[in-house]
Amino acid sequence: MAEILTAQPDQQRTARTGHESEYVYLGRQPILARNGALDAYELLFRTSSDNWAQVDDDALATAQVVAHTVGGIGVSAALGPHRGYVNVGRDLLCDDIVMLLSPERFVLEVLETVTLDAPVIERIAKLRRAGFRIALDDVGELSDELARVLPHIDIVKVDFLLVDRARLPALAQAVHARGKTLLAEKVETREDYALAHELGFDFFQGYFFARPQVLSARRRDPSRESLLRVLALIAGDASLAELETELKRSPSVVMQLLRLVNSSAYGLERRIASVREAIMATGTRQIARWAQLLLYASNGGLPWRSDPLVQLAGTRSRFMELAASRLRPGDERFVDAAFMTGILSLVHVLLGDAAPADALWKLGLVAEIGDAIMHGAGPLGALLTVAEAAEEGDGERAARTAGLTHGEFAALTPAVLADINLSAAAWFAAHGNA
Template identity: 70%
Template sequence: MPFIEPKQPLKMPDPYQDQDEAGRPQTFAQPDTQDEGDEAISSAQFVYVGRQPILDRVGALHAYELLFRGSAQNHAVVSDDAQATAQVVVRTIGGIGVPSVLGTHRGYVNIGRDLLFDDIVHLMEPERFVLEILETVRFDAQLIARIQDLRGAGFRIALDDVCEMSPNLRAALPHADIVKIDFLATDRTRLADLAQSLRGRGKTLIAEKVETREDFAMARELGFDLFQGYFFARPQVLSTRRARSSRTSLLRLLALLALDAGIVELEAELKGNPNVVMQLLRLVNSSAFGLGRNIASLREAIIATGTRQIARWAQLLLYAGGGDLPWRSDPLVQLAGTRARFMELAARWIRPNDEAFADAAFMTGVFSLVHVLVDSTPDATLDPLDLSPLIRDAIVGRKGPMGALLSIAEAAGEAQDAAAIASAQSRDEFAALTPMVLAELNLSAAAWFGAHLAE
């Protein structure tokens, strides 16, 4: 195939562009007349997603890598990879919308170990999103099993920032479809052998961080399939106004879902919260439900999406919702989120085959502190929601096995002796909650919360 120049010419550096330690161009905010206060207000009113093109061998657009952006400025300060990924997913699917961000192309999303095991993965449609596993992720038996499940569900797996044939890469290769080789970090004397070895294993190769004409020519000569880097295009920042969802309405919606409410009831509740409706429609229209057309009707959206997906989305919106404090700074939201996840994990541990019990445990954790969120009492908050007796009695009176789980979760969250509470239960199943198990569940719940930091 003849050499074809990329569609976008190489751009000369601008006066506001510097380089980082690896020699990569780094963009900083250009001076203007807007003061820092105005910029902060603007950032609070909008959400942002960056996207960088991935091109094929003839220079045509093949896909985008989706990138976290905290403002309109084309750079990111990421202190938590899981948080950044969660925000990218939420903003792409429910904020800006998949059609606007990706068009007809795929989106590559950076993802770490915690999020690979989280439900947020299933908000992404496998036909539209590629899971790009960070180079820091270590492949063990548990992770490999999870990746096999995700590939079975239709996801393609890419390995990011590869620069050598390391032991971890060898373990990962049988379970990956795509390998991205970092042209800035890879030893050029070993590049040809690395590319040949990976191609021999049948992997699609992406040359990333391609920044010069010479790099592009070398990558093509070595047989790379796809290309990404500043030589072709810098990331573009997309934005939309931040949508706020009423916590009270979300709580009512979650309560209806917990009661297996019918479509008529769900439709009536959703009509009272236009922001949730807007994001639900974007969610269902972003996925390949086989309907052959976009859905505009709320009832159609509920049927097509399914109550489990709606529940996932409502939980995420509730935790990302509109308090005065940012989500990551709100200790009450942190407590509710980690408690709910802890209870779900503990329920799965003692009753591994009872999915309904685990779902109810999560809901119990969610609702156990909502009276504080809405500045009311447990009775006054829960009675209008008409929750199942299992959940309501656990919260109001600490009754039954769910009440015991809630007491254990409270103790674990306050660094008290949760194991003693578990061992005091008359039910044999609680004996499985040993101190070691409870400590691990507590850590897993905290990691889950970190992965769901959003907006």
């Protein structure tokens, strides 16, 4: 009997873990206005029904929050008519994946770990022009850094577990003087709420009002191979009929796509009922972003940054995109194809195939990209060869390779290649402690 009793908790935990793996989870915590009305929710990373989570990778956590909100639970179910605050680190802030979110429905909350240097400020300005509101997370003092970046953000979230109460009035006054919104977060006592209200804070969030709620929905993980085939078709400018046929082969991907396009983020007057309508309403660029996000966010898929294969694929594709834009600034199709060539050049490793030919055959890849990967053919093949040489840290050899493989590549001098290499690494690896 004792042995059975000892084993029972483990059995219960195993059963619970197996059950919870069938679901996706999302935390949300209310954000209240001064009059006590619900204004928004902060969306939080959760891995189970337990109301807490350990975040080891900010980018992966945010990718899962976005995927679960838009494709798993649904924007309407998660937010109702309200806005959602989503934490973003440097890499996601600078990634087109963020454009999956509707500026009317989501506030981008920049994590305190992000260094707000010139490239980040420039990116924030672009996102604000697109309609996004930008919040700065976990502010605890009126620092020179805060004063410098205030013109570039919309909302300052003041952490009441960090802030010095004696210095709080000066902080609130400085933020309001610049016309910015003040949000008191981690408010846990009536006294803190009264102080924040007296100082003119606009919004409030914390355990004093409500602990986060955990939402769940049954998991629908699309297969990695199907997502890659969708990306390959988009890279090859496939027809609407071809893309529709491929999507119909994968019901789980179709379910994700219909959730994406039927979410209130798109503001459509009618619901989308067919795959063809979903493709037309969403657009291939958004579908490509969505497929890449699902690859990153899948528990059984690619973890951000921690996987050397992902690091290599990410930096290679960005390197090729940047180099292509240097060579042909006005040729958007060539630039997009270069990025996709970099992503798919390692597809055989991703799928566990010994030879690239087998993996590319499964994808039915467009000849231009397939020949570049398989045979180094054409400008894309030349660019891939240059990228592989640059990865070995030999800029001189990469430049010589560029000069030998294709005439127009002479513009890729050692200095230019070094700059592109650095930019690619910074873009993917969250340069600046993101």
